[in-house]
Amino acid sequence: MKLTLTSPQIEYQHSLRQLLERECTVELVRSLRNPDPAPVPPQLWSALVRVGFLGLPFDGEVGGEGGSLLDLGLAYQEAGRVLCPTDVYSTMAFGLAVDRLADDDVRKDLIGRIAQGQLRGTSALWHPDGELDRPAVQARYAAGRWRLSGRLGFVPNVEASDYLLVAAQTSEPTRPEQTVIVLLRLPAEGVTSSRVMTFGRDSQFTVDLRDVAVTDDAVISRHDAGSAEAGSVHWLRNADLALRCAEMVGGAQAVLERTLDYVRTRHQFGRPIGGFQAVQHQVADVRIGVDGARLATYQALWWLAEGELAERFTVIAKACCNEAYKRATLTAHQLHGGMGYLRETDLHLWSERAKVTELTGGAVDVQMRRLAGALGLGATA
Amino acid sequence: MRFDYTDKQLAWRDELRTFLDREVSDELLEEIRHGGSDVRGPLVTRFRKAVGDRGWYGLNWPVEYGGLGLTAVEQQMLIDEFTARGVPGPDLTATSVAPMIMRHGTEANKADWLPGIARGEITCAVGYSEPDAGTDVASLSTRAELDGDEWVINGAKIWNSIAHIATHEWLCVRTDPAAPKHKGISVIMVPIDSPGIEIQPLVAWSDLRTNLTYFADVRVPARNLIGEVNRGWSYITGALDLERGALASAMQLRVILDDLMAFCSTHLLDGVRLADRAEVRHRLAALDADVEVARLLNLESASLIEDGQVPTIPATEAKIFQSELRQRVADWGTQLLGMYGQLDWHDREAPLRGRIERLYREAPLMRFGAGANEVLRDVIAQRGQGLPRHDR
Numbered sequence: 116m117k118l119t120l121t122s123p124q125i126e127y128q129h130s131l132r133q134l135l136e137r138e139c140t141v142e143l144v145r146s147l148r149n150p151d152p153a154p155v156p157p158q159l160w161s162a163l164v165r166v167g168f169l170g171l172p173f174d175g176e177v178g179g180e181g182g183s184l185l186d187l188g189l190a191y192q193e194a195g196r197v198l199c200p201t202d203v204y205s206t207m208a209f210g211l212a213v214d215r216l217a218d219d220d221v222r223k224d225l226i227g228r229i230a231q232g233q234l235r236g237t238s239a240l241w242h243p244d245g246e247l248d249r250p251a252v253q254a255r256y257a258a259g260r261w262r263l264s265g266r267l268g269f270v271p272n273v274e275a276s277d278y279l280l281v282a283a284q285t286s287e288p289t290r291p292e293q294t295v296i297v298l299l300r301l302p303a304e305g306v307t308s309s310r311v312m313t314f315g316r317d318s319q320f321t322v323d324l325r326d327v328a329v330t331d332d333a334v335i336s337r338h339d340a341g342s343a344e345a346g347s348v349h350w351l352r353n354a355d356l357a358l359r360c361a362e363m364v365g366g367a368q369a370v371l372e373r374t375l376d377y378v379r380t381r382h383q384f385g386r387p388i389g390g391f392q393a394v395q396h397q398v399a400d401v402r403i404g405v406d407g408a409r410l411a412t413y414q415a416l417w418w419l420a421e422g423e424l425a426e427r428f429t430v431i432a433k434a435c436c437n438e439a440y441k442r443a444t445l446t447a448h449q450l451h452g453g454m455g456y457l458r459e460t461d462l463h464l465w466s467e468r469a470k471v472t473e474l475t476g477g478a479v480d481v482q483m484r485r486l487a488g489a490l491g492l493g494a495t496a
Numbered sequence: 497m498r499f500d501y502t503d504k505q506l507a508w509r510d511e512l513r514t515f516l517d518r519e520v521s522d523e524l525l526e527e528i529r530h531g532g533s534d535v536r537g538p539l540v541t542r543f544r545k546a547v548g549d550r551g552w553y554g555l556n557w558p559v560e561y562g563g564l565g566l567t568a569v570e571q572q573m574l575i576d577e578f579t580a581r582g583v584p585g586p587d588l589t590a591t592s593v594a595p596m597i598m599r600h601g602t603e604a605n606k607a608d609w610l611p612g613i614a615r616g617e618i619t620c621a622v623g624y625s626e627p628d629a630g631t632d633v634a635s636l637s638t639r640a641e642l643d644g645d646e647w648v649i650n651g652a653k654i655w656n657s658i659a660h661i662a663t664h665e666w667l668c669v670r671t672d673p674a675a676p677k678h679k680g681i682s683v684i685m686v687p688i689d690s691p692g693i694e695i696q697p698l699v700a701w702s703d704l705r706t707n708l709t710y711f712a713d714v715r716v717p718a719r720n721l722i723g724e725v726n727r728g729w730s731y732i733t734g735a736l737d738l739e740r741g742a743l744a745s746a747m748q749l750r751v752i753l754d755d756l757m758a759f760c761s762t763h764l765l766d767g768v769r770l771a772d773r774a775e776v777r778h779r780l781a782a783l784d785a786d787v788e789v790a791r792l793l794n795l796e797s798a799s800l801i802e803d804g805q806v807p808t809i810p811a812t813e814a815k816i817f818q819s820e821l822r823q824r825v826a827d828w829g830t831q832l833l834g835m836y837g838q839l840d841w842h843d844r845e846a847p848l849r850g851r852i853e854r855l856y857r858e859a860p861l862m863r864f865g866a867g868a869n870e871v872l873r874d875v876i877a878q879r880g881q882g883l884p885r886h887d888r
Contacts, residue, residue, distance in 0.1 A: 116505060116569050117498045118792065118799040124497065185497065375881055390884040392870075395877030402876055403813045410792035411785075417499040431785040484774075486781035492761060492771050 118410060124189055131166060131193040138162045139197040141461050147200055148316035154275060155200045160232050163203065168194075170230025172207075173214055178227030184354055184420040185413065188361035195365030198464055201317050202235055204362065205271040208355050209236030212280050215347050216296055217335040225278070235272070238280035239322070240296065241352050243269040245433075245477035245485075252324055254283035254295050260328045263297060263305075267322040269475075273308045274320065276301055281324070282348070285337075294345065296336040297329055304328070315467035346424070353429040354419050356476045360412040360429075363436040363472050367405045367443040370465045374398065374447040377454065394450060401443050408432070408439035427489040434482040440469040501573075508570055512577040519546050520581050528582060529849075534705040536661045543583060548616030553590040561598055561606060562614040568801035572745070572794060579747035587658070589613050589620045592735045593666050596683075600723035600731050608719070609685060621659035621688065623667040623709065624732060626652060631868050633668070634677045634729060638711060640669035640684055647684055647721065649692075649714040655865075656707040659695050662688050665709070666735075672726050682728040685720045686711075702858040736867060737808050746790035746818060749825050752855060753787050755848055756780070756829055763847070770832060779828050787825070790818045809880040816869045816876075819862035826856035 120128075138159045147155065163169050172187040173179020187207065194203060210229045213236070214222055228234035241247050252265030263283050273279060279299045285292055299306065305327035308320040338344035375398065378389030388394055411432040418425035444466040448455050455462040477485070487493065501509065524539040531537055536544075547553065556571040557563025571586070578585035594613045597605050612618035629636040638651025649669060659665065665686040672680030686693075692714035698706045723731060757780050760770035770776045793814035800807035829852040830837030841850020863869050877883045 116501050116795060116799070117802070118796040119803055120497050375883070379883065387884055389877075390886055392874065392886055395883055395886075396870070396873040398881055398883065399816070399873035399876040402881065403817055406796075406810070406813055407789040407793060407817065410796055411789055413497065414499045414792060417497060421500075427784075428788075431788050434782075434785050435789060480778070482785075483778040483781040486784060487777035490757060490781060490784055492757060492777045492780060 118413070120189075124186070127186070128189050128193055131168070131190055132196065134162055134166055135193055135197045135199065139194075139199050141198070141464065144198045144200075144464060145461070155202050159200070164230070164232035167230075168203070169206065169210075169232055170226070172211065173226045173230065177214065177219075177222045178230045180230070184358070185416040188358055188412065188416040191358050191361035192365035192368075195362035195468075196369040198366070198468055202272050202275055204358070205237040205276070206235045207358070208351075209238045209276075209278065209280055211354060212238050212240060212296075212351050213298070213335070215351055216344070217298070221298070221335060234278070235276045236278040236280065237270060237272050237276040239267045239270050240280065240282045240348055243475060245352065245356060245475075245481055247349065247352060249292075250282040250284045250294060252281055252283040254285050254297070256285070256287055260330060261295065261297065261334065263324045263327040263329065265324055267324070269311070269319045270308070270322045271320075272318045273301070273322055274310070275318065279303075279306070279322070280335075291339070293337055293339055294348075295334050296348070298333050298335050299327065299329065313471065315471045317471065350419065350422075350424055353415070353425055356433050357412060357415040357419055357425070357429050359472055359476055360408070360432045360436040361416065363440040363469070364405065364409045364412050366465055366468055366472070367401075367408065367436075367440040370440075370443040370447050370462070370469075371398070371401050371405060373462065373465075374401070374443075374450050377451055381454070388450070397446050397450060401439075401446050404435070404439035404442055408435040411435045427486065430482050430486045430489060433476060434479060434486070437473040437478060437482070441473055444469045505570065505573065508566075509573055509577065512574055515546075515550075516577060516581050516583070519543055520583055525582055528584070532704050534658060534661070540584065544616045547585075548614070551614055553586045553616045554594065554610070554614030557594065557598065557610070557614065561594075561610045568798040569795070572798045575745045576747040579745055580751055582751075587619060588622055588735075589618065589662075589666075590616075593620050593622070596731045596735045597722060599734065600727070602719075602723065604719050605685075605722055618664055619658065619662045620664045620666040620685070621653075621656050621662040621707070621709070622735075623653035623656055623665050623686075624736075625655045627654050627708075631871055633732065634681065636668055636670060636681065638667070638669045639673070640671050640682065642718065643715075645718045646715045647718060649684070649686065649711045649716070651711050653709045653711075654698075654707075656695070656709040657704075659688060659707040659709050660697065660705065664688055665693075667711075668728055668732055671728075675726060678729045680726055681732070682725050683722040683731050684716060685722065686714060686716050690714045690716060700861070702854070702861065704858070734806075737806065737811060746787055746794055749787045749790065749818070749822060752829070752848075752851055753780070753783055753825060756825075756832070756852065757784075759848055760832065765834065765836060765847070776832055779832060783821075783825055783828060786817075786821050790814065790821055793817055809876060812867075812872050812875050812880075815862075815866065816872050819859070819869060822855065822862055823859040826852055826859050830856055 167180040168190050170179040171182040171190055172184055175181045206229060210226055213225050251267060252263050255262045279301055281297050281299060283295050283297060285295055305325045308322045311319050311321055313319055336344050378394055379387055381388050415425050415428040415432040418428055447462055451462060454460060524543055527537045527539045551564050554563040555566045556568055559565045575585045590613055594610060597609055609618060624633050626636050626638060640647045640649045665688055667684050667686045669682055669684055670680050671682040692712045694710040696708045698708055700706055760776055797807040797811045797814055800810060833847050836847050839846035841854050878885060
């Protein structure tokens with residue numbers, strides 16, 4: 116039992132922080148927003164390749180860096196601080212799913228290219244609010260081909276992606292329903308997407324699949340509910356959630372630091388406002404929340420890296436991060452007053468990300484329902 | 497970084513559990529239930545001796561001071577295992593006073609006090625607060641004056657818990673009234689049976705006894721002064737940092753919450769299984785998440801101690817978080833139980849033998865004790881985040 120990071124982990128985070136502060140400035144973040152989202156600049160992407168970010172959690176034999184999920188989480192934490200473009204997260208989630216579900220040939224091909232920065236992907240394997248319901252897409256098999264139809268909501272970065280990994284429910288008259296995970300090369304016939312307008316101005320899309328025809332080769336997993344492969348999807352969902360938590364911890368830390376800088380230097384009544392007890396207590400509460408969220412997140416990542424589902428720990432982490440990040444931003448608004456309210460002050464960029472990440476993967480009601488289930492408190496009725 | 501116990505730690509936990517299986521009887525638990533932590537009946541005394549015989553009160557001290565050389569994490573494991581069984585673990589004497597003697601005491605201090613503390617034979621009431629010096633402890637006015645080779649002490653200490661069962665008083669006194677208030681304070685070990693000491697009981701809302709202790713011309717040998725004269729303020733603040741850490745074991749809340757969840761899942765209250773209600777499940781889950789966070793905050797502090805750091809800020813965060821969570825567990829717990837939440841623990845129908853209502857009455861202490869949470873938030877902001885003091 117040891118809840119402190121090792122020296123190499125701290126050093127890696129530190130070097131990544133310096134790189135991202137240089138390559139992912141707030142000006143860049145702002146330039147990537149609406150109305151026409153610009154593609155992520157090649158310079159940032161190649162910097163991420165250079166430090167091994169994009170290959171971090173994958174084995175050396177498929178072209179990765181051989182790090183753990185916790186290592187990737189530490190990288191996400193740094194990315195979260197600077198509001199790194201979400202293409203990084205959707206590509207890594209795609210890569211983790213391919214790595215876990217696909218056969219070796221596909222893994223070597225795709226993971227290697229992800230690590231080299233040559234491929235971007237996105238995925239829709241569960242409901243965006245984190246529920247593992249029946250997939251929204253139907254898969255019918257006819258004449259040697261699968262045909263996929265359905266609508267997917269809130270899929271990130273589809274238009275910048277080379278691949279879309281999608282879960283579908285089979286519908287065959289003679290066989291029980293199964294889930295298939297299909298690898299779609301984009302653009303694909305029958306796949307259309309339209310961008311939704313989010314208040315964070317990030318790139319999320321509604322994706323329509325109309326009779327999209329794919330061969331068996333494209334199906335990288337076909338499984339029954341309750342099978343080991345369904346467990347793999349569950350693990351992927353939790354890993355994605357825990358990684359998102361790490362991003363949220365980083366974002367919350369950045370907001371707290373901005374706020375501290377402000378209250379140390381802003382003078383009113385002849386003294387720094389950070390000297391007032393009412394201000395200090397709000398700062399202390401943010402700090403306590405962020406530290407709890409950080410530890411809960413590391414715990415979830417560590418157990419997931421050990422191969423566990425870590426259902427309870429993951430959900431606890433998400434519940435903590437939801438609150439900690441949001442509270443950091445809303446407290447920051449209160450302590451900055453008007454000086455944090457103007458768009459030109461940038462604070463709102465984090466405030467929007469805090470709300471987006473809270474809703475994605477589930478806000479408090481989703482987490483408490485899942486946690487009650489993990490605790491065996493389900494209703495008998 | 498590792499979130500699981502090592503094999504060595506698991507073996508240690510097995511050793512603890514084997515010991516507790518053997519030593520904890522229903523009779524011992526009943527004695528504790530009726531007496532609380534302020535009574536030391538014959539069975540508790542015997543249990544404490546069994547712990548002391550193993551040197552477990554000093555388990556994380558260096559071997560040279562009579563300790564076992566184990567780590568802060570292993571001490572946390574002991575406290576957790578003991579708490580889970582509802583029996584007393586090491587008190588502040590072992591977790592907060594002794595480390596200050598090791599760090600600041602003279603060689604004579606160490607020889608005089610540490611072996612007895614390790615065996616559990618010496619236990620101290622901590623004399624910080626006075627009727628007119630509460631949160632502002634540094635304004636204390638109890639005086640000690642050197643007369644030949646003896647200190648002569650006059651004054652009074654309040655919130656002097658366990659003075660009536662302790663062997664000694666870890667007493668903070670003013671030894672230089674002319675110096676600035678933080679610079680004229682010393683710490684003296686005072687045998688509690690010294691002539692001139694009068695202990696008056698004060699009974700708290702929680703039923704627990706604390707004391708108002710008077711010192712009138714109490715004489716103790718000069719060698720009982722800890723470390724150097726007039727340097728006591730740093731010893732007290734160091735001890736208070738450790739006290740916060742030691743108070744913060746989340747295991748008591750874990751046990752109560754687990755029992756509350758089991759109760760809500762299995763018992764019918766007026767024909768209703770509480771866990772069938774979504775709002776009950778939601779509240780229990782929210783408490784479960786927070787109790788887990790409290791556990792992690794403590795473990796982080798223990799890990800930092802293992803790394804040779806003094807975890808002032810993490811331990812302070814843990815104290816604030818846990819003390820407020822404690823109140824919330826008790827508050828929500830009584831609410832979930834509806835009208836039954838008010839039943840006193842003596843009532844035969846009290847759910848969970850009244851532990852929730854007792855917790856509700858015990859919880860305020862942790863919020864204002866060992867540094868009021870308001871002051872501790874200042875500590876986090878000022879010492880942890882570098883914000884200015886209020887007077888600057």
